[in-house]
Amino acid sequence: MTSDDEGRPGRLPGAAGPGRAPFAHRAPAPDATAHRAPAPAPDAGSASAPDAVTCRGLRYAFGETRAVDGVDLSVRPGEVFGLLGPNGAGKTTAIRCITTLLSVPAGMVRVFGHDAAKERMAVRRLLGYVPQQLSADAGLTGRENVALFARVFDVPRRERAARVAQALAAVGLTDAAGRLANTYSGGMVRRLELAQALVSAPRLLMLDEPTIGLDPIARTSVWEHINAVRAATGMTVLVTTHYMDEADQYCDRVALMHHGRIRALGTPDELRAALSARRRAARTAAPPTAPGTPTPTPAPAASPASAVSPSAAPSRSSDAAPTLEDVFRDVAGSGLDEQSGDFRDVRSTRRTAHRVG
Numbered sequence: 001m002t003s004d005d006e007g008r009p010g011r012l013p014g015a016a017g018p019g020r021a022p023f024a025h026r027a028p029a030p031d032a033t034a035h036r037a038p039a040p041a042p043d044a045g046s047a048s049a050p051d052a053v054t055c056r057g058l059r060y061a062f063g064e065t066r067a068v069d070g071v072d073l074s075v076r077p078g079e080v081f082g083l084l085g086p087n088g089a090g091k092t093t094a095i096r097c098i099t100t101l102l103s104v105p106a107g108m109v110r111v112f113g114h115d116a117a118k119e120r121m122a123v124r125r126l127l128g129y130v131p132q133q134l135s136a137d138a139g140l141t142g143r144e145n146v147a148l149f150a151r152v153f154d155v156p157r158r159e160r161a162a163r164v165a166q167a168l169a170a171v172g173l174t175d176a177a178g179r180l181a182n183t184y185s186g187g188m189v190r191r192l193e194l195a196q197a198l199v200s201a202p203r204l205l206m207l208d209e210p211t212i213g214l215d216p217i218a219r220t221s222v223w224e225h226i227n228a229v230r231a232a233t234g235m236t237v238l239v240t241t242h243y244m245d246e247a248d249q250y251c252d253r254v255a256l257m258h259h260g261r262i263r264a265l266g267t268p269d270e271l272r273a274a275l276s277a278r279r280r281a282a283r284t285a286a287p288p289t290a291p292g293t294p295t296p297t298p299a300p301a302a303s304p305a306s307a308v309s310p311s312a313a314p315s316r317s318s319d320a321a322p323t324l325e326d327v328f329r330d331v332a333g334s335g336l337d338e339q340s341g342d343f344r345d346v347r348s349t350r351r352t353a354h355r356v357g
């Protein structure tokens with residue numbers, strides 16, 4: 001059993017001392033900004049510490065569909081990085097490439113310096129993955145589900161019981177651990193899946209739409225547990241979501257993805273500030289409209305301001321502080337409007353709560 005030959009800094013603090021809670025469980029922070037993790041050092045991805053994830057020209061096609069079409073990004077160790085975009089943007093495909101579930105040529109994906117094509121097992125040992133689809137077994141108890149993952153991920157036998165208990169405690173499911181998963185609420189199922197992914201003490205936790213379909217209270221709870229574990233272990237989190245408000249609140253940096261490509265990347269504050277600056281510049285540069293000139297449909301992303309169509313934000317003045325969704329509309333251009341229903345429709349693609357319940 002060689003479950004851990006990578007010297008993981010994300011190793012559970014309690015693993016060496018049975019009975020000690022590994023995940024320091026913190027009381028929810030009182031304000032929104034406190035939820036966001038402390039920003040990692042800007043140069044955390046230096047040569048001495050490889051980036052948690054590096055994608056260089058990442059491409060993946062399903063037949064004629066170019067699901068991921070040349071993605072470059074780096075996720076720094078210890079940060080919460082959000083991959084944002086509407087349904088069909090390519091988020092899940094990108095995530096699957098990084099997990100090695102989809103094969104890509106050498107040089108496109110590295111995880112903590114390991115090439116996903118050449119060192120597949122080394123990559124897999126470093127990550128925990130909560131897929132968009134249901135991964136908990138409704139016919140098993142919470143504890144049995146997590147124990148199953150402990151075996152699959154080769155957690156040493158002597159550590160298993162303690163690690164399973166620790167993972168369950170970390171997501172607040174100790175009391176419910178003996179119940180069948182089909183008695184859990186949607187939020188509890190998602191936290192159970194989180195425990196399944198955490199039991200191997202991953203250095204990189206990958207979450208694909210972790211809160212889709214959950215009510216706001218359950219969403220907050222899932223995030224608080226993610227952040228508590230992260231604060232205790234220093235693990236890196238790569239998360240996909242189409243909830244812009246959530247990404248704004250919880251992610252250190254985000255990449256806005258549309259039609260397989262990254263359209264913008266930065267901290268939520270940076271992206272909002274950049275849009276404000278573009279709006280100011282557009283207002284300054286905009287020529288006065290000639291009298292009698294018919295007002296055309298806004299040209300597709302002809303200028304940054306025109307991409308924010310009146311129908312997209314009818315009540316917002318361009319002087320208002322932009323939201324992350326405003327940024328997305330700006331960088332995605334007109335293509336987003338025809339897909340905007342997907343922001344809502346995507347909820348139906350995940351039915352965890354209903355399928356398990």
Ligand SMILES: Nc1ncnc2c1ncn2[C@@H]1O[C@H](COP(=O)(O)OP(=O)(O)O)[C@@H](O)[C@H]1O
Nearest residue numbers: 062065067085086087088089090091092093094
């Ligand atoms: N297994 C598949 N076979 C064929 N096409 C797929 C498959 N998975 C995804 N796609 C297509 O790839 C594109 C990106 O999908 P996906 O990565 O699931 O996006 P997202 O996770 O952002 O919703 C979409 O056009 C989708 O229809």
Ligand SMILES: [Mg+2]
Nearest residue numbers: 091092093132
């Ligand atoms: Mg997806």
